[in-house]
Amino acid sequence: MNLPSAAPSTVPRPSKGRPRAFDRSEALERALDVFWRLGYEPATIAELCTAMGINPPSLYAAFGNKAKLFLEAVDFYDRKYWDAARVALEEEADVYPGIESFFADAAAILLSPRAPCGCLVVLAAINVSPESTEVYEAVRSMRRAGKTFFAQRLQRGVEDGQLPASTDIAVLAATLKAMLEGMSIQARDGIGQAELAGVAAHVIKLLPPRSTQHP
Amino acid sequence: MNLPSAAPSTVPRPSKGRPRAFDRSEALERALDVFWRLGYEPATIAELCTAMGINPPSLYAAFGNKAKLFLEAVDFYDRKYWDAARVALEEEADVYPGIESFFADAAAILLSPRAPCGCLVVLAAINVSPESTEVYEAVRSMRRAGKTFFAQRLQRGVEDGQLPASTDIAVLAATLKAMLEGMSIQARDGIGQAELAGVAAHVIKLLPPRSTQHP
DNA sequence: TCAGTTCTATAGTGGTTGCTATACATAGCG
DNA sequence: CGCTATGTATAGCAACCACTATAGAACTGA
Numbered sequence: 498m499n500l501p502s503a504a505p506s507t508v509p510r511p512s513k514g515r516p517r518a519f520d521r522s523e524a525l526e527r528a529l530d531v532f533w534r535l536g537y538e539p540a541t542i543a544e545l546c547t548a549m550g551i552n553p554p555s556l557y558a559a560f561g562n563k564a565k566l567f568l569e570a571v572d573f574y575d576r577k578y579w580d581a582a583r584v585a586l587e588e589e590a591d592v593y594p595g596i597e598s599f600f601a602d603a604a605a606i607l608l609s610p611r612a613p614c615g616c617l618v619v620l621a622a623i624n625v626s627p628e629s630t631e632v633y634e635a636v637r638s639m640r641r642a643g644k645t646f647f648a649q650r651l652q653r654g655v656e657d658g659q660l661p662a663s664t665d666i667a668v669l670a671a672t673l674k675a676m677l678e679g680m681s682i683q684a685r686d687g688i689g690q691a692e693l694a695g696v697a698a699h700v701i702k703l704l705p706p707r708s709t710q711h712p
Numbered sequence: 713m714n715l716p717s718a719a720p721s722t723v724p725r726p727s728k729g730r731p732r733a734f735d736r737s738e739a740l741e742r743a744l745d746v747f748w749r750l751g752y753e754p755a756t757i758a759e760l761c762t763a764m765g766i767n768p769p770s771l772y773a774a775f776g777n778k779a780k781l782f783l784e785a786v787d788f789y790d791r792k793y794w795d796a797a798r799v800a801l802e803e804e805a806d807v808y809p810g811i812e813s814f815f816a817d818a819a820a821i822l823l824s825p826r827a828p829c830g831c832l833v834v835l836a837a838i839n840v841s842p843e844s845t846e847v848y849e850a851v852r853s854m855r856r857a858g859k860t861f862f863a864q865r866l867q868r869g870v871e872d873g874q875l876p877a878s879t880d881i882a883v884l885a886a887t888l889k890a891m892l893e894g895m896s897i898q899a900r901d902g903i904g905q906a907e908l909a910g911v912a913a914h915v916i917k918l919l920p921p922r923s924t925q926h927p
Numbered sequence: 928t929c930a931g932t933t934c935t936a937t938a939g940t941g942g943t944t945g946c947t948a949t950a951c952a953t954a955g956c957g
Numbered sequence: 958c959g960c961t962a963t964g965t966a967t968a969g970c971a972a973c974c975a976c977t978a979t980a981g982a983a984c985t986g987a
Binding site: 535536537538539619620621622623624625626627637640641665667668669671672674675676677678679680682683685686688692693695696699702703 | 836
């Protein structure tokens with residue numbers, strides 16, 4: 498039976514043997530940047546190694562293989578860039594301003610000047626060869642989780658008497674997710690900051706009129 | 713000075729020499745299917761040849777190279793699957809039902825049971841290696857053309873006094889395009905027909921309230 | 928019949944890919 | 958100091974990629 502072991506990188510010194518000569522999470526961030534700019538398959542091990550400042554054997558020893566490195570990078574990305582926006586949407590009691598500011602946040606994230614444009618989860622592994630199905634499925638399940646997240650927040654909005662009880666949660670969540678994913682492609686294709694913010698501002702019109710009934 | 717020569721495939725007999733042993737446009741459709749299912753870079757020449765029923769030298773003699781074959785296939789796709797919906801949107805005098813039925817059409821196209829899911833222009837060349845920049849730029853410019861098409865139709869809606877004069881055409885067109893592209897990803901990720909139709913039905917809410925002024 | 932021309936099929940080309948075998952370096956522990 | 962364990966660096970593996978050289982086959986025109 499496994500103890501809930503701490504994350505490997507937080508352990509200061511595993512035990513004996515030659516210590517690792519590079520910072521694992523720093524290397525992961527460099528890899529994230531490469532995957533983000535190029536996509537999963539176009540990113541080569543050679544380019545990843547150059548960006549990470551290490552050699553292939555170190556990469557494989559620390560991360561397993563290219564797919565695992567990518568998935569770890571995607572997970573890191575998701576938490577680093579989207580956690581705050583998700584928390585804000587959950588902590589905002591009213592679903593209307595919650596959705597409104599979530600999409601405003603999203604517009605800013607997708608065109609963050611210190612990062613590549615668009616969402617890694619949406620763009621990096623859309624068209625991959627059949628032998629990378631595992632990676633495609635992983636990002637797809639993350640996209641599905643995003644849709645479920647919207648659905649749960651909307652459901653709470655219904656239970657709180659803000660959204661009408663007749664709201665079709667599943668369809669509305671899919672609509673919001675489609676909007677968010679479409680914004681990623683707009684970002685990748687070079688839309689301006691103000692214009693994308695304008696697109697995000699339209700999203701609130703997709704919600705039904707506020708319910709007049711109390712919960 | 714070039715005469716406007718007819719399309720090569722419509723010419724019944726070019727001239728002398730051994731005649732081609734396969735139907736060029738039929739082979740193009742087979743190639744389209746492969747690119748659609750796999751994406752531009754994951755589709756290999758070997759797989760394309762198998763699907764087209766020809767060998768590599770015939771492919772290169774008839775289409776130039778992989779990139780040109782892809783671009784020709786994308787062009788064919790765009791005309792075959794989207795021309796009717798575009799014409800309908802232009803011929804519908806009122807922009808509101810025009811947009812509404814355009815997105816209903818789109819939902820049906822993106823989940824057409826006899827075709828792969830999602831739009832080839834959106835999905836097939838999103839994440840490509842740097843040496844395929846030419847192909848990426850080509851599909852990107854097609855996406856831009858789609859946005860411009862929306863913008864022109866909305867502009868006509870303003871001029872016809874249906875949309876308010878204060879409508880921000882550029883932002884609204886970008887919003888519609890984001891919605892359409894997001895629907896492609898939903899389709900690729902396995903959304904159901906009814907649910908995608910529900911998403912499409914939400915789009916009309918993105919348009920501003922109908923103008924009460926006459927043109 | 929016999930060039931001249933164009934397509935087809937086989938069999939490869941050089942280049943790139945993800946990944947690793949090998950050898951060596953650096954740590955803890957006795 | 959060994960001994961063991963784990964890291965690093967070089968170099969190279971087999972597999973795959975887009976593409977093509979070569980030779981032969983099938984047509985037109987004379």
